[in-house]
Amino acid sequence: MPIRFERLSPERVIVANTVGDILVLTQVEFERLIALDLRPGDGLYERATERLLVAREGARAPLQLLALRLRSRMAFLRDATALHILVVTLRCEHSCPYCQVSRRNTGAERYDMSEETALLALEVAMSSPAKAIKLEFQGGEPLLNFPLIAFAVEAATRMAEVKGKAVEFVIATNLALLDDKILTFCQNHHIHLSTSLDGPADLHNRNRPRPGGNSHALAAAGIQRVQEFLGRDRIGALMTTTDASLDRVEEIIEEYVRLGLDGIFLRPLSPYGFAMKTRWYDGYDSDRWLTFYERGLRHILDLNHRGIRFPEFYASLLLQRILTDQPIGYVDLRSPAGIGIGALVYNYDGKVFASDEGRMLAEMGDQTFELGTLGKTDYASLVTSERLIDLVGGTLSQTSPECRSCAYEAHCGADPVYHHATQGDAVGIKPLSGFCSRQKGILRILIETLERGGRDAAVLRSWVSR
Ligand code: SF4
Known part of the structure; x- marks a missing residue:
């Protein structure tokens, strides 16, 4: 065979x-x-x-x-474009040096999405084949344009009912502007919140500056309020690993446990947006990140052995691929790639992108992943555009050099945006790719742990059976 x-x-x-x-x-x-x-x-x-x-x-x-x-x-192909991201504003009150989006200062309302643009975005989203749609509101800081979020949630709920679709909402927010009015709205519309938490206060505040230097205090208080008001399962957090994080993985994980979060996603820094402009990405080496990841996974396994159920989410996704044939929703671990057919991004100004990272590249002057403009296009024209077909069809891991003969191919994905951003080529030369070396490293750690059996393997298996 x-x-x-x-x-x-x-x-x-x-x-x-x-x-x-x-x-x-x-x-x-x-x-x-x-x-x-x-x-x-x-x-x-x-x-x-x-x-x-x-x-x-x-x-x-x-x-x-x-x-x-x-x-x-491959069943994910039958439910094309389940994720739709609305960038409701570019404004933000934080000034994170690694920011992956192109933020503007808080007074610049011209960087807000209008109701007309939001309605056009929702029409495209509701025309995609997926029966269950996830609408994610991003920024900038999306709560700076909360009236538009409220408008879009109510409009989407009505449209989904007419179309017979299920719709789920997520707001990706730093929580600094959270108030009772917003929480009540989230409760009434079953909205999930996703925030950023980089670890203990000194590390988080260094990574995520804002006036007052209180980003961590506001995020921690916000997490607690959401847990109390909406429930523990309605808030998740994402961390970004910077150079300053690399020696502190255990402290970062303990901070997540302390705040009652139900797991962690150990993520590397991505080569987009302000991370490139501010040169935070320079010298960021995948070997150091893998050491960080391996130490983190060891700490997490030990927590689980002590009876604290706490998964590492990236490992859980890969384990689902290794141990089952269920397709996963995560768009970066797919071939055909998830750009366009897994997710579409609607910028505040009506431009449509094949992925969130593609939007960040456009802010840096590279329009490769821009698919069209709302009002001048529809769902079918966006996903059958020659540009998207070339990018998806030309980067299949099943046929790409190196990937097609790789033992990990079935558990990996094509990541055309990352390879375009780092190597100027959407397929990429995999032996030089940080994505590839991280994938090989993590998959190897997981497979060797499963092979050894025992308590560690049992914990990894339990993250999937959930
Ligand atoms: S691990 Fe590397 S070579 Fe293997 S499929 Fe993934 S990207 Fe391709």
């Missing part, structure tokens, strides 16, 4: 089939597999047959099973 492999050490090799079932073999076993030196009853034959790495000549059932499982894993 078609197989891919990756050497873990001179003596151990990971072998994977087309849907990512994995077997870790010794060099001797690997040579026997390649030479088809296998016999029923020798153990290796059974392990390799069960993982669909070998099949009897002419047997159709294993191929049909692989095809069926591949179709399940």
Whole structure:
């Protein structure tokens, strides 16, 4: 059967089939597999047959099973464009040096989205095939234009009812402007909140300056208020790893536990927006980040052993890919890539982008991922535009150099925006790609932990069964 492999050490090799079932073999076993030196009853034959790495000549059932499982894993294509991001303002009262969006100062109302633009965005969103739509409000700081959010939520609720769609709302906010009126609105419309939390106060405030230097205090108080008012499951937080975070992963995780958050997403800094302008991305090396990640995962596993249920969310996504055939909603871990067909972004000025990072690149003068302008286009023209088809079709990991023979391909994704931003080429030269080295590093850590079995593997498995 078609197989891919990756050497873990001179003596151990990971072998994977087309849907990512994995077997870790010794060099001797690997040579026997390649030479088809296998016999029923020798153990290796059974392990390799069960993982669909070998099949009897002419047997159709294993191929049909692989095809069926591949179709399940690709089911996200049937529900095109479930995520729609409305950038309701570029204004922000923070001035984070690593900011991935192009913020403007708080007085510049001309950077706010109008009601007319919001309605045009909602019409496009409601025309996408997905039956369940997620609308995410971003900025800048979106609460600076809260009246527009309230208008869009009410309009979207009415439109979704007419179209027979389910609609879910998320506001991505730093929580500094949260008040009871906003909380009541969120309660009445089942809105989720997503915030930024980079760790303990000194680290967070250094990463996220605002007048008064109180970003952490406001975020922590906001998290607590949302938990009390709306419920613990209605607030999540995202962190960004800066150079100053790299030696402090345990403290960052403990801060999340202290604030009652239900897990953490250990994220690297992305090469977009102000992170590039302010050169915070320079010298940011994936090996150092991987050490940070591995230490963090160790700390999280130990917390779980002490009875604190606390997953690392990126590992959970990858484990779902490794241990099940369920498609995942995360648009950066897909091939075909999630740009446009997984998410669309509507900027405050009506420009439509294939991804949030594509919008950030446009603010830096690179329009590669701009698909059109609201009012002059519709959903079908956006997702069938030649530009998008070229970008999605030209970057499939299933056929890209290096990826097509990579043992991790079934669990990875094409990330055309990252590779375009860092290498000027949407496919990218994977041996030089930070995305690729992080993926290989994390997948290797997870696969080796699962292989070793025991308590750590049991915790990783429990994050998926949830
Ligand atoms: S990006 Fe790297 S890890 Fe991912 S499939 Fe391609 S070669 Fe493999």
